[in-house]
Amino acid sequence: MAIKLGDYKTGVHNDWCPGCGDFGIVNAIQMSLAEMQIPKHKAAIFSGIGCSGKTSHFINTYGVHTLHGRVLTFAQGAKIANPEMTIIAAGGDGDGLGIGAGHFVAAGRRNVNMTYIIFDNAVYGLTKGQASPTLKLGEQTKSLANPNPNYNVNPIALAISSGFTFVARSYSYDVRQLKDLITAAVNHKGLAFIDVLQPCPTYNDLYTRDWFSGLDQINEETKKPTPRIYNLADVGYDPVVHYSTTTELNEKLAQALEKSLEWGDKIPTGIFYKNELVTPYTKRITDKIPNYLENPAAKQKISKNGKPTTDISEILDSLCV
Amino acid sequence: MVFDYSWLIGGPQGSGVDTAANIFSRVGTKLGYHVFGKREYHSNIKGLHSYFVVRLSDNKIRSNVNGANIMVAFDAETMIRHGLSISKNGAIIYDSSIVNTSIDEIPTIEADHRVRLDEFFKSKNMEPKVSSIIELAKESGVNVYPISFRDALSNIADELKRPELSRMTRMFNVLGVSFSLGVLKAPIAPLLESIEEIFSTKPTIVDLNKKAANFAYNYASAKFSGFNVSLNETDKEPNIMLVQGHQGSALGKMVCGCRFQSYYPITPASDESEFLETHEILQVKEDRPGSTTIVQTEDEISAIGMAVGASLTGTRSATSTSGPGFSLMAETLGWAGINEVPVVISLFQRSGPSTGLPTRQGQDDLLSAIHAGHGEFPRIVYASGDVEDSFYDTGKCFNFADIFQLPVIHILDKFIASSVVTCNRFEPDLVSIDRGKLLEKIDGDYKRFAHSPDGISPRSKLGLENGVFWNTGDESDEHGHISEDPVNRIQMMDKRQKKVEQILTLVPKNDQVVAYGKSDICIVSWGSPKGPILDAIEMHRNEGNEIGFIDIKLLEPFPTEYVKLLLKDSSVIVDIEANMTAQLGSLIRKNLLKDPDYYVLKYTGRPMTCIEIFDSLKKILEKKAEKRQVLLYGD
Numbered sequence: 027m028a029i030k031l032g033d034y035k036t037g038v039h040n041d042w043c044p045g046c047g048d049f050g051i052v053n054a055i056q057m058s059l060a061e062m063q064i065p066k067h068k069a070a071i072f073s074g075i076g077c078s079g080k081t082s083h084f085i086n087t088y089g090v091h092t093l094h095g096r097v098l099t100f101a102q103g104a105k106i107a108n109p110e111m112t113i114i115a116a117g118g119d120g121d122g123l124g125i126g127a128g129h130f131v132a133a134g135r136r137n138v139n140m141t142y143i144i145f146d147n148a149v150y151g152l153t154k155g156q157a158s159p160t161l162k163l164g165e166q167t168k169s170l171a172n173p174n175p176n177y178n179v180n181p182i183a184l185a186i187s188s189g190f191t192f193v194a195r196s197y198s199y200d201v202r203q204l205k206d207l208i209t210a211a212v213n214h215k216g217l218a219f220i221d222v223l224q225p226c227p228t229y230n231d232l233y234t235r236d237w238f239s240g241l242d243q244i245n246e247e248t249k250k251p252t253p254r255i256y257n258l259a260d261v262g263y264d265p266v267v268h269y270s271t272t273t274e275l276n277e278k279l280a281q282a283l284e285k286s287l288e289w290g291d292k293i294p295t296g297i298f299y300k301n302e303l304v305t306p307y308t309k310r311i312t313d314k315i316p317n318y319l320e321n322p323a324a325k326q327k328i329s330k331n332g333k334p335t336t337d338i339s340e341i342l343d344s345l346c347v
Numbered sequence: 348m349v350f351d352y353s354w355l356i357g358g359p360q361g362s363g364v365d366t367a368a369n370i371f372s373r374v375g376t377k378l379g380y381h382v383f384g385k386r387e388y389h390s391n392i393k394g395l396h397s398y399f400v401v402r403l404s405d406n407k408i409r410s411n412v413n414g415a416n417i418m419v420a421f422d423a424e425t426m427i428r429h430g431l432s433i434s435k436n437g438a439i440i441y442d443s444s445i446v447n448t449s450i451d452e453i454p455t456i457e458a459d460h461r462v463r464l465d466e467f468f469k470s471k472n473m474e475p476k477v478s479s480i481i482e483l484a485k486e487s488g489v490n491v492y493p494i495s496f497r498d499a500l501s502n503i504a505d506e507l508k509r510p511e512l513s514r515m516t517r518m519f520n521v522l523g524v525s526f527s528l529g530v531l532k533a534p535i536a537p538l539l540e541s542i543e544e545i546f547s548t549k550p551t552i553v554d555l556n557k558k559a560a561n562f563a564y565n566y567a568s569a570k571f572s573g574f575n576v577s578l579n580e581t582d583k584e585p586n587i588m589l590v591q592g593h594q595g596s597a598l599g600k601m602v603c604g605c606r607f608q609s610y611y612p613i614t615p616a617s618d619e620s621e622f623l624e625t626h627e628i629l630q631v632k633e634d635r636p637g638s639t640t641i642v643q644t645e646d647e648i649s650a651i652g653m654a655v656g657a658s659l660t661g662t663r664s665a666t667s668t669s670g671p672g673f674s675l676m677a678e679t680l681g682w683a684g685i686n687e688v689p690v691v692i693s694l695f696q697r698s699g700p701s702t703g704l705p706t707r708q709g710q711d712d713l714l715s716a717i718h719a720g721h722g723e724f725p726r727i728v729y730a731s732g733d734v735e736d737s738f739y740d741t742g743k744c745f746n747f748a749d750i751f752q753l754p755v756i757h758i759l760d761k762f763i764a765s766s767v768v769t770c771n772r773f774e775p776d777l778v779s780i781d782r783g784k785l786l787e788k789i790d791g792d793y794k795r796f797a798h799s800p801d802g803i804s805p806r807s808k809l810g811l812e813n814g815v816f817w818n819t820g821d822e823s824d825e826h827g828h829i830s831e832d833p834v835n836r837i838q839m840m841d842k843r844q845k846k847v848e849q850i851l852t853l854v855p856k857n858d859q860v861v862a863y864g865k866s867d868i869c870i871v872s873w874g875s876p877k878g879p880i881l882d883a884i885e886m887h888r889n890e891g892n893e894i895g896f897i898d899i900k901l902l903e904p905f906p907t908e909y910v911k912l913l914l915k916d917s918s919v920i921v922d923i924e925a926n927m928t929a930q931l932g933s934l935i936r937k938n939l940l941k942d943p944d945y946y947v948l949k950y951t952g953r954p955m956t957c958i959e960i961f962d963s964l965k966k967i968l969e970k971k972a973e974k975r976q977v978l979l980y981g982d
Contacts, residue, residue: 067810106640107606128645128646341601
């Protein structure tokens with residue numbers, strides 16, 4: 027029997043502010059799970075701390091609301107121990123690129139087969155609007171006493187240079203595109219990253235829904251706003267690394283990095299970079315442990331009638347000198 | 348007369364001291380002796396001083412004595428540091444080229460130590476040189492045996508027609524151990540066998556080393572044939588292993604089904620993870636091979652995060668670290684506490700605070716283990732006293748974690764990790780596996796944190812059908828969803844806290860505290876002082892003095908009533924531990940409302956010897972002891 031979209035929803039009251047971009051992201055995750063028909067016990071949503079951290083409570087799959095900045099550590103541990111699970115990690119930009127930046131970089135290097143979604147609104151919402159790592163130098167959102175004194179992290183560029191093999195951006199009000207990207211990310215063989223731009227209607231008065239829609243950029247001829255958001259797929263951009271050649275790889279990396287710098291009147295979304303030629307972590311384990319996928323940590327039988335079945339006699343023999 | 352003999356080898360780090368000690372320990376084991384060896388080294392890769400003392404005995408031994416009987420020194424620093432610790436009628440085998448080296452020419456001696464040495468030589472009216480040490484050793488009745496290591500190497504090079512060998516000073520170690528065994532007239536066969544076994548993966552090196560060993564052995568046994576002590580084949584007990592400290596808990600993890608370990612490199616814990624990774628593919632009875640997935644993480648925060656994530660899938664999971672790494676794990680420890688996740692943290696203590704003495708012994712993290720993390724949640728802190736214990740205790744720790752659904756901190760330390768000892772072959776059949784309320788199948792409604800009389804709810808795992816649950820570091824309801832309701836809060840806090848009573852009721856008393864005889868004077872201790880304490884007690888028994896000892900293994904929750912019972916007939920309590928402030932003592936004061944009568948403490952970063960403990964107990968027996976004795980022995 028088909029699993030319905032509603033089956034992925036919990037009855038937990040959603041306490042996000044009206045108009046919050048988070049809603050679109052939760053909806054897109056649920057739509058994507060329904061589209062892929064993943065049984066709810068086969069998926070786990072891991073989340074960090076902050077408004078976005080509550081995401082896991084609204085989705086009716088295994089939900090693990092972890093610690094500030096640490097979501098990737100828990101998620102990778104679970105995925106490596108039980109590679110049959112579909113794992114989606116979600117967290118804020120402060121969570122993943124501030125306090126958790128070290129884990130972000132290390133996760134890229136590992137390339138574990140799972141998806142990481144950053145809710146990117148440039149502020150720390152739940153603590154009342156401090157500057158987050160994606161707020162640009164000199165910008166002053168409404169609860170800041172002074173303009174932001176720090177340069178911003180570029181999440182797309184950081185992901186690419188850390189080794190993520192699927193790097194995408196979306197916009198939380200474009201739920202359909204986001205849903206498609208989540209599905210593509212989950213199906214990607216390796217670590218996928220989606221940076222989701224989203225307004226924080228309460229604390230970010232710069233990157234508002236109207237700003238993303240380009241209400242300040244009225245086309246003189248059509249008298250209509252020129253949206254800032256556009257889709258790379260619509261402009262003939264090919265993010266995929268097709269061959270194992272350094273030349274092509276470097277071209278694709280350079281192209282993605284260049285695109286990641288585009289900001290202002292036009293903001294690209296969609297897939298920036300995708301490379302399935304890099305070995306996923308699974309492969310790196312099966313190279314050492316050939317039956318890892320059939321018999322991973324979580325599936326192994328360790329005892330019979332309360333007694334261990336592991337046989338260490340060979341090692342003990344070698345220690346009896 | 349019981350044979351009890353200690354051999355010391357020293358040298359710059361990276362010069363192969365460990366290999367030489369490994370050879371000597373194997374030879375001793377093959378001959379049927381009980382072996383206790385300890386390694387001391389600086390936080391350094393190459394050049395600073397390290398040394399190894401290997402003690403051999405006819406009897407079971409669990410510690411080192413002070414000093415040694417025989418020493419081999421191919422560098423001046425070893426002579427300066429250890430030359431005067433060799434006992435009367437013992438021997439010093441040394442490289443004749445170091446005789447004229449003065450302490451000024453040894454840049455690796457710390458400035459403070461240099462000042463002490465200067466004062467020492469001044470007081471003796473001697474030059475601060477190796478030759479003075481040799482003179483003093485001779486005066487105290489030590490045999491001194493100069494050998495030119497370089498000439499020996501040249502001779503071997505000539506014999507094998509390989510001139511390049513004459514520059515291979517790395518071989519000084521094999522020469523040193525072979526000279527020693529020659530002086531001690533040990534049978535040569537175990538020496539050659541040991542070399543073969545140790546270098547088994549490098550056939551070209553095996554041959555070369557065997558030839559060098561043969562040469563050195565024959566040279567020394569002929570030239571110094573007058574030495575009056577010899578190593579002989581003794582009655583060898585069956586099923587004796589020669590095991591390194593870190594292997595106990597690693598083997599314990601394999602046997603008890605730990606299948607995931609994440610770690611960040613840190614001394615002295617990493618050896619355990621590396622051993623696990625070397626043996627990552629596991630043989631399983633009547634089944635396909637299993638495996639342990641070992642992940643080296645970016646930091647200790649990630650190490651514990653991954654272990655907790657892996658545990659949520661039903662996998663027995665662990666992380667392994669030392670004090671600084673454990674400090675970083677504190678926040679996640681609390682998460683595992685509130686989410687009732689079984690996870691084992693093997694805490695190999697070293698001396699703190701901060702980086703402290705990173706390669707040295709210490710037991711100063713007991714209170715850190717008990718209190719790490721904010722907020723209130725139950726945990727188990729469990730300590731092992733030696734390598735053999737650590738094997739069996741590891742299995743128990745995983746059972747505790749599963750049965751009580753909480754983090755378990757298994758405390759070990761540098762002394763255990765870097766000792767090399769003989770012990771009875773581990774018996775995996777003595778290990779039991781109890782996974783508590785872990786479910787394999789769920790029908791109908793499920794609530795991960797359902798209230799239950801014992802505070803422990805049936806546990807689902809990621810991937811189990813009908814077992815969906817939520818976790819959160821926030822206070823939660825029975826499903827695991829965030830709840831700030833005051834009534835729920837008190838129910839959940841009380842639910843978790845019920846485990847404390849469960850632990851004290853269900854963990855067998857003999858696993859909580861091990862009592863080694865009762866007496867009017869009773870020692871209380873925890874962890875690795877166990878070995879030297881037991882040896883010291885035996886020495887006192889031989890002099891007609893009975894001293895009791897209780898080894899407290901379960902340190903949190905503290906088994907107050909049982910400890911009280913065990914101590915009720917003792918009028919004098921002696922707390923022995925390797926820290927400055929007597930951390931176990933503070934637990935006894937808090938829980939038993941009783942101040943131990945005496946404290947014997949050591950925080951030099953060096954392990955206790957049985958002699959030091961013997962002496963401190965003697966003072967207590969003679970009523971000449973201060974309330975607090977601080978032990979200082981060792982370099």
